[in-house]
Amino acid sequence: MINGLDTYKKKWNIQTEAAIKPGLHAITAALKELGNPHQKGTFIHIAGTNGKGSTATFLASILREHGLSVGNFFSPEIEDLHDQIQINGEPIPEEEMDRTMNRLASLRTPLTDFELLTAAAFLIFSEHPLDAVIIEAGMGGRFDSTNVIDPFLSIIPSISMEHTAFLGDTLEEIAWHKAGIIKKWKPVVVGNLPEAAMAVVNENADKLHSEVIKAKEPITVELKLKGEHQIRNAQLAVEAAKEILLLTFEPEKANAGLSKASIPFRFEELYPGLVLDAAHNVESVEALIQTVKEQFPTKEIHFVVGILKDKNYKEILRKLEAISDRFTFISFESERALEANTLFEESRSKIKTIQNQYDILPVQGINVMTIVTGSMNLLSILRNDKFKVFANYKSAAR
Known part of the structure; x- marks a missing residue:
């Protein structure tokens, strides 16, 4: 259940399923009806067991500190669906979500709740002048509805056992799903993954000629997000920011962005x-x-x-x-x-x-x-x- 979605579904008579249905056929068809809004913009795709939301928040804060306009799609919600879609750190207003859902009501392709929200996110992002859009996968990666994009780079913060009914009951199977967000010739930034999972990621990256980048820079600023794991997430965000910004990357601005980043429910x-x-x-x-x-x-x-x-x-x-x-x-x-x-x-x-x-x-x-x-x-x-x-x-x- 996505908190707040039923209000819009009832208002605009949108019929969707709450069930989880991995696969890209439906979302691809729906986005085609909308003019393929997911093909506009510079995307960063994040999949992993833990650390996705925090890494996305760190990265967005760093990029904004460098003067970029940034969109975020988080999963799941914090309070309701509005904070899952953010522009420069601000949740989408009800008025904009309402207009978007009105447009989605005319879709002929049957969708699940999460697919509907994914379509809404891409539609909203396409209507804003954004320099970068950070997309967090909902579950898994390879067959997650967000995996319709061709990202500038991908990030996999961690891999461990989760959602075994959908992703498989071995670490290798789960890693295969996460590695599905890696795209040809596009780099992937990875956290400290278990050996079995790292082997799967490396294998997928090699097939796609994707450079595997590991975090290495020490974090020297105080973080609002506490814990050793958040330091690792911050390191991933810095590596990703370097790839995105290249010669315009400034360590001082990166540190400022890291120190400002916060997210509810993270200690x-x-x-x-x-x-x-x-x-x-x-x-x-x-x-x-x-x-x-x-x-x-x-x-x-x-x-x-x-x-x-x-x-x-x-x-x-x-x-x-x-x-x-x-x-x-x-x-x-x-x-x-x-x-x-x-x-x-x-x-x-x-x-x-x-x-x-x-x-x-x-x-x-x-x-x-x-x-x-x-x-x-x-x-x-x-x-x-x-x-x-x-x-x-x-x-x-x-």
Whole structure:
């Protein structure tokens, strides 16, 4: 479910499916009806298990600092579909989205929800004078609806096990999907990938005569996005920016862009005692744990957790339980959400409760950090209801 999309679908009588249907046939046909807006502009394509949104945000900030006008397509939403499509860091206004959906209502090609939003993004970007457009793949890469572009370069920040029902149950299979965004003669910037995944990426890059670029520049500025993993994402953004800007690249402006970059739910301390982090799989949970240890070495940790069904929730719980014995589990409104009861029964924590997402999260005490984590869908719901949910923390922060 894409938050806010149903409003436009109902208004303009647009019929789409919420199901995930990997493949490029439908989106290609729909974009042809629209005059192929995805063929206009300089695109950067990002696919990977974790780090896509952060890398895209770092890169956009660097490019804007150099005077470029930049579009971003993020997946999933933070609050609703408007912030998935951004121009120079600003979400698309409702009026523009409304005009775009009106145009899309005449499409003859049946689409899924995500394909519809992808088409909307390309249409909107084609109508703005943009120097660069950064596109984040929704799932996988090779058969993701965003993979209709011929990008200037591609970026793969990380690869680990995810979406096994769609992408395969081995690291090599998943890497094959991610490597599908690599295009002939176009460079690909890669993060520190597992050996098996790197071999697949190298094989695909070799076949396409694509240069593989690895991050190597140290990051010397303070980042708003915390954690060692964010330093690696920032390094990828710098390498990509060098390729895009060439002789106009200025290290000082790159550092300024990195230092300004921020994104909700990336270890975001919303109020004293309350952190939101969209760690949704084993790899991102490991990064979260490392950051918790770095930032709050003396604090007791209280996790509030909601996870999607297709995630490895058992291993995620074991990781989180290694640094905390206090949990609150939440069911939230999504067809893909895992029931809180399942998490409660699987948890080995001694202090655990189940709570409705619309309840006020309790302040746990002066020496306790509450960290809300798991699905981005959950964090979006809490964000939209934040004046009620986070009331105690807001009062405590004053």
